[in-house]
Amino acid sequence: MGKPVIIALDFASKDEVLTFLNRFSNEQLFVKVGMELFYQEGPAIIHDIKERGHQIFLDLKLHDIPNTVKSAMKGLAKLQCDLVNVHAAGGQEMMMAALEGLDQGTSAGQRRPLCIAVTQLTSTSEEQMKKEQLIQVPLKESVLHYAKLTKQSGLNGVVCSSHEAAMIREVLGNDFLTVTPGIRLKEDAAGDQKRVATPDFAKKAGVSYMVVGRSITKSENPHESYQKFIQAWEGVQL
C-alpha cells in the first residue's frame, strides 16, 4: 500500500513546495496537490513533483455537469497522477462521466489514475449539514449514502472522515478506499476541521490513507512531524 500519510502541499508557489520537499532528502512521499497550488502553478507543478519520484493525489474535487467533468478528467488523466477526485454530490451520471474522461485520457500502457469522491467535507458538522444543505438524516447516513453511490458509479473509494471509515469498510468492503483528512495529533489545533481524529484512531478504523496538511507543513520541523504521524500509525497493531 505504500505510505499511509498523504501530505497536503497547501502552498502558494513552486518555490515553497520545493523548499518543503528538500527537507525530506530522497524519501519517497505521497503528496496532495490541491486548488491553492494547482491554480497558482498549473500542470507544470505536477511534472516537477513527479520528477522527484513522489506519488500524487490531485485534489481538485470536480463538481460540474457530466460533460464538463468528463472533458476536464480527460485532460487531467494526461498528468498521470495516482489519484484524482470529484464531489459525490455531483451525482452518479457525473461520476461515471469522470471515469469515462479518465479512460479516454489515459494512453495505452499507462495506468489510469484511481478516482474517489468527496462525501461530506471534514469541515462540515452534522448541525451545519442539516441547516445549510437541508439534509435531515444523521451525517454518518449521508456519508454512507454518498459512498454507496460512489461505489455504484464504479469509483475506487471516498474522501470521508475517520469517524465514518469503519462503517464504510464494513458495508462496501476492504478494497473500497477511505481517504481521510482532518487528522491531528492530540496537541494540534483543529482549525476549521470539524470531524477530526488522531492517527491511531484512523488506523483502528481501517482508514486507507490519512491526509495531513498544516500539522506537518506549518510545523517548525516538518520531517519530525511527519515521522510522528507515521510512528503513531505504525504503533497500532491490529
Ligand SMILES: O=c1ccn([C@@H]2O[C@H](COP(=O)(O)O)[C@@H](O)[C@H]2O)c(=O)[nH]1
Ligand atoms: O473533506 C475534505 C476534503 C479535502 N480536504 C483537504 O485536506 C487537507 C487537510 O489539511 P489540514 O491542514 O490537515 O486540515 C486540505 O488540503 C483540504 O483541502 C479536507 O480537509 N477535507
